Each structure stands twice: as structure tokens, then as C-alpha cells.
Amino acid sequence: MENKKIIFSGIQPTSTPHLGNYLGALKNWVAMQDEYECVYSVVDLHAVTVRQEPAKLRGQIAETYALLMAMGIDTEKTVLFVQGHNPHHTQLAWLLSCYTGFGELSRMTQFKDKSEKHSENINAGLFTYPVLQAADILLYQADLVPVGEDQKQHLEISRDIAVRFNNIYGEAFTLPQAHIPLGCGKVMSLSEPRRKMSKSDENPHACISVLDDRDTVVRKFKRAVTDSGSEIVYREGDDLKAGINNLISIYAAVTGKTVAETEKEFSGKGYGEFKLAVGEAVADMFKPVREEYARIAADKTHLISRMRDGAEKSMKISAKTLKKVCKKVGFLQL
Numbered sequence: 448m449e450n451k452k453i454i455f456s457g458i459q460p461t462s463t464p465h466l467g468n469y470l471g472a473l474k475n476w477v478a479m480q481d482e483y484e485c486v487y488s489v490v491d492l493h494a495v496t497v498r499q500e501p502a503k504l505r506g507q508i509a510e511t512y513a514l515l516m517a518m519g520i521d522t523e524k525t526v527l528f529v530q531g532h533n534p535h536h537t538q539l540a541w542l543l544s545c546y547t548g549f550g551e552l553s554r555m556t557q558f559k560d561k562s563e564k565h566s567e568n569i570n571a572g573l574f575t576y577p578v579l580q581a582a583d584i585l586l587y588q589a590d591l592v593p594v595g596e597d598q599k600q601h602l603e604i605s606r607d608i609a610v611r612f613n614n615i616y617g618e619a620f621t622l623p624q625a626h627i628p629l630g631c632g633k634v635m636s637l638s639e640p641r642r643k644m645s646k647s648d649e650n651p652h653a654c655i656s657v658l659d660d661r662d663t664v665v666r667k668f669k670r671a672v673t674d675s676g677s678e679i680v681y682r683e684g685d686d687l688k689a690g691i692n693n694l695i696s697i698y699a700a701v702t703g704k705t706v707a708e709t710e711k712e713f714s715g716k717g718y719g720e721f722k723l724a725v726g727e728a729v730a731d732m733f734k735p736v737r738e739e740y741a742r743i744a745a746d747k748t749h750l751i752s753r754m755r756d757g758a759e760k761s762m763k764i765s766a767k768t769l770k771k772v773c774k775k776v777g778f779l780q781l
């Protein structure tokens with residue numbers, strides 16, 4: 448790779464990507480392609496830390512990959528691959544797990560949340576999930592990792608593991624930094640605005656899927672939970688205003704306007720009118736993605752060939768790091 452900074456990020460194919468994924472991460476994935484060397488992955492190995500139905504998972508991996516292309520990930524200039532197609536990830540993850548403390552993994556909030564939610568299946572993969580994520584990032588010597596706020600802790604542990612390894616063996620890994628968007632690093636649920644929008648939310652009105660049709664998007668925004676007030680004003684840190692704050696942040700991110708411009712535009716107007724405007728803006732934003740997705744998903748042969756190409760390109764890059772690391776720890780090279 449040339450002297451451009453390297454970007455790595457991943458998304459789990461656990462269901463159709465949503466508005467939070469898009470504004471928190473995927474929009475930046477697309478935008479960063481011109482300036483940086485980007486490597487993006489559909490992280491199927493992470494997805495099986497929670498039970499998945501095999502046929503459904505297969506479909507979702509292909510859907511997520513095609514949706515990323517539909518959003519504008521250009522597989523000619525960017526490496527887009529399915530994590531499980533590149534065995535270097537699990538290889539490095541094993542190695543890094545020997546440089547990761549039980550204590551530090553126990554402190555991961557995602558592990559605590561997920562083990563509460565899936566108490567019937569608290570498996571070792573769920574526990575070592577952040578080590579695989581560190582391997583994803585470090586294999587490509589990534590400088591920046593575009594993610595939402597919820598991934599901050601996983602980025603910190605990735606850095607900690609890299610620093611520890613580098614301190615023992617000398618420079619092996621670039622230290623990665625999280626790249627989190629201002630304003631939309633944490634998009635909240637439309638029905639419980641004090642919780643983040645999440646794929647696993649059981650309430651269908653809480654979450655906007657990238658593939659929701661226009662009427663569904665607008666209807667969900669009309670039903671979005673706000674408060675008994677009426678002014679479209681952003682109140683930082685005011686829990687009672689979490690719903691309207693969220694809608695203002697979404698509208699600003701989608702239209703490219705500032706919060707102040709948004710407040711001005713809707714001064715004197717009520718919540719109802721504003722919710723409709725946010726819904727329409729989001730539906731307009733996703734319309735071309737939906738159309739492009741239908742086109743890309745229809746050509747399975749092309750999709751598979753893009754995946755194959757992505758896997759090969761990713762392996763070429765990751766092999767270099769893996770080789771270097773194996774040498775440093777003292778594995779006998781043939």
C-alpha cells in the first residue's frame with residue numbers, strides 16, 4: 448500500500464444494517480475511500496458468538512456485502528471481504544489471546560451486556576470477541592477505525608494489546624485510533640430514546656432498517672417517542688429531551704445542516720411536522736441505496752466474484768503482518 452493512511456472497519460451480518468450503523472459508521476466508510484486505503488469486512492465470525500440460524504446467516508452475509516456496495520463501497524479501490532474467507536484473522540486472534548488478560552476481557556461492557564441478554568449461551572467466543580476484533584484491525588496495520596461510540600472500548604483494548612506486544616517484541620503493530628462522527632456517534636432507539644438503536648431490538652418501531660420502504664420509514668418516525676414539549680430545540684445532556692435531541696441529530700446528519708440551522712428551520716413548528724420532515728429526509732437518503740441494492744443482489748455471480756476478489760486482496764495484506772508476528776514470537780518458519 449502507498450503512503451496513504453490505512454482504514455479498517457467491520458460490521459456484523461446479524462441483520463439488515465440500520466440507520467445507527469449508517470450514520471455512526473458506514474457513511475464514513477464510504478466517505479473515507481477517496482483519501483485513504485480502506486479495508487472493510489463483513490464479520491461473520493463475530494456473528495456466531497450469538498446463535499444464528501445457518502440459512503439466514505448465509506443470506507445476511509450476502510445481503511450485508513451487497514448493501515455495502517450499494518451504499519457506495521467501490522470494490523475496485525477498496526478491499527471489501529467476508530472475515531471468514533480469510534483464515535489469518537482467527538490465526539492472529541489465537542496468538543493475541545495469549546497476550547490478553549482475563550481481567551481486561553471481563554471488564555468489557557459489551558461482554559457484560561451480551562451475557563446478560565444471552566444468559567443461556569455465555570460462550571468463550573463471546574468473551575474473547577474483542578481479541579478477534581483486535582486481530583482484524585492489527586492485521587492491516589490500520590491507523591484509523593471508523594466506528595460508532597459503542598466500539599470505543601474495543602478500540603482501547605486493541606491498542607492495549609498492540610502496545611503490549613510491541614513492548615515485548617519491538618514494533619509489530621500500528622496503534623489504531625477510533626474515528627467517531629460528531630453528533631451521530633450514537634443514534635438512539637426511536638421508541639426508547641435513552642437506549643441506542645440496535646439490530647437486536649425486538650420492537651420493530653425502534654429501528655430504521657436501510658431496506659425499509661418509504662412509508663415504513665415515515666411511519667416509524669411519526670411514532671418516534673419524544674416528550675410533552677413542542678419546541679424543536681436541542682438540549683445537550685437533558686435526559687427528558689433524549690427523543691427530540693436524537694431526531695435533531697439525525698436530521699442534521701442526514702441533511703448536512705447544523706443543529707442551529709435545524710432549530711431555526713423548525714422554529715415555531717411542532718413535533719409532528721418535524722418528525723415527518725426527518726422521516727422523509729431519511730427515506731430520501733436510503734432510496735438510491737435500496738434501488739442499487741436490488742440491482743446488485745440480483746447478480747449473484749458478480750457478487751460472489753467480488754467477494755472472492757476481496758478475500759484474495761485481504762489475504763495478501765494480512766499475510767505480511769501474520770508472517771512478521773509469527774517470526775517475532777519464535778515460530779519455526781518453513
Ligand code: TYM
Pocket residue numbers: 455456457458459460467468469470471472473490493579580583584592593594595596597598601631632633634635643644645
Ligand atoms: P456492529 O455490527 O454492531 O455495528 C457496525 C457499526 O455500526 C456502529 N453502530 C452505531 N453507531 C451509531 N449509533 C448506533 N446506534 C449504532 N449501532 C451500531 C458500530 O459502532 C459499528 O461501527 N464489533 C463490531 C464489528 C467489528 C469491528 C471490527 C469494527 C468486528 N471487527 C474491527 C471495527 C473494527 C460490531 O459489532 O459492530
